[in-house]
Amino acid sequence: MINPDIRDFTRQELAGALIALGEKGAKADRVFNCLYRKGAGAFEAMDGLTPEFKAKLARKYSLAPQPAVEKLVSKLDGTIKLLLRFADGAAAESVVLFNKKTVSACVSSQSGCACGCTFCATGALGFKRDLKPSEILAQYAACRQAAGRPLDSLVFMGMGEPFLNWANVKKSLLILSDNKGCNFPQQRITVSTVGVVPVIKELAESHLEIKLAVSVITADQQQRAQLTPMDKKYPLADIIKAARHYCTKTGRTVFFEYILFDGRNDTPEDARKLLTLIKDAPCKVNLIQDNQAPVSGTADQRFAKAKAFQDIIVAGGIRTHLRREKGADIAAACGQLAAGGEIAEGK
Numbered sequence: 474m475i476n477p478d479i480r481d482f483t484r485q486e487l488a489g490a491l492i493a494l495g496e497k498g499a500k501a502d503r504v505f506n507c508l509y510r511k512g513a514g515a516f517e518a519m520d521g522l523t524p525e526f527k528a529k530l531a532r533k534y535s536l537a538p539q540p541a542v543e544k545l546v547s548k549l550d551g552t553i554k555l556l557l558r559f560a561d562g563a564a565a566e567s568v569v570l571f572n573k574k575t576v577s578a579c580v581s582s583q584s585g586c587a588c589g590c591t592f593c594a595t596g597a598l599g600f601k602r603d604l605k606p607s608e609i610l611a612q613y614a615a616c617r618q619a620a621g622r623p624l625d626s627l628v629f630m631g632m633g634e635p636f637l638n639w640a641n642v643k644k645s646l647l648i649l650s651d652n653k654g655c656n657f658p659q660q661r662i663t664v665s666t667v668g669v670v671p672v673i674k675e676l677a678e679s680h681l682e683i684k685l686a687v688s689v690i691t692a693d694q695q696q697r698a699q700l701t702p703m704d705k706k707y708p709l710a711d712i713i714k715a716a717r718h719y720c721t722k723t724g725r726t727v728f729f730e731y732i733l734f735d736g737r738n739d740t741p742e743d744a745r746k747l748l749t750l751i752k753d754a755p756c757k758v759n760l761i762q763d764n765q766a767p768v769s770g771t772a773d774q775r776f777a778k779a780k781a782f783q784d785i786i787v788a789g790g791i792r793t794h795l796r797r798e799k800g801a802d803i804a805a806a807c808g809q810l811a812a813g814g815e816i817a818e819g820k
């Protein structure tokens with residue numbers, strides 16, 4: 474049996490395990506320092522620890538080699554897409570996005586996805602497996618390296634539904650934000666869900682300070698049911714109710730993501746329907762243009778239509794961001810991550 478990867482443990486968990494091994498729990502701080510500050514990839518390479526202690530760790534834990542990384546760079550806007558292959562053949566994609574002054578990364582929480590949203594390339598692949606905390610952290614490290622500078626923000630909007638792998642995602646958040654770990658502020662991390670209501674409620678009661686994004690997709694219940702099978706389990710009204718509860722309990726804003734499907738939900742009437750749905754919620758709306766289905770008109774005409782939609786939401790008193798598509802030439806835009814189709818082929 475392979476020992477568990479030491480990078481799958483939070484510092485608190487590791488401290489508890491060390492105490493059980495007859496060591497001082499505080500030694501977990503030094504182990505974290507070696508792993509996340511100095512980037513040690515092997516127990517022998519951990520500076521400042523005695524050979525006996527390192528041998529003890531090696532008997533109890535493993536340190537999986539970092540996954541192979543393939544890189545694609547957009548000729549349009551410099552967006553970088555990374556394909557990470559793990560030892561068992563599972564794959565996950567991450568994206569590095571360059572803004573005017575900042576750089577952000579989008580990471581995956583699962584290899585594939587079981588949700589089956591009809592507009593999403595990941596959904597079409599099906600589900601391979603959950604990613605472990607160490608595999609999420611490997612994406613963070615790979616994105617940081619590819620960016621060539623520290624990241625300003627991190628979003629869980631890649632492959633998979635983060636709230637269906639919440640235990641592992643939560644651990645990765647704790648390690649990322651640990652001041653002895655990666656020391657990346659929780660306030661700069663956004664986790665996006667298609668609407669797993671029980672976890673939204675759990676997040677409302679937790680001490681985590683991450684941002685929550687909820688993929689409303691569309692404001693029409695019947696249309697939404699056709700776009701995501703998840704709607705059957707968690708109907709839109711329940712999702713909005715849970716999101717409002719989250720805002721009340723945390724005092725934070727929720728981000729609602731609305732996907733503009735050409736000719737299907739992008740009219741002024743659709744915009745007003747969205748306004749009615751989210752009325753009075755402390756929220757911000759992110760408008761994302763669908764990039765899977767064939768579209769009518771030029772990109773400029775489409776953008777003008779999206780802008781008109783945005784204007785109605787803004788006039789309703791809600792801050793709204795119309796996201797410009799990035800990395801379209803390397804299939805790195807929202808809904809396009811498909812790990813080269815390899816999950817479906819079981820490679």
Ligand code: SF4
Pocket residue numbers: 586587588589590593594595596597631632633634667701808
């Ligand atoms: S949109 Fe998100 S939840 Fe839906 S299939 Fe794609 S990755 Fe899964």
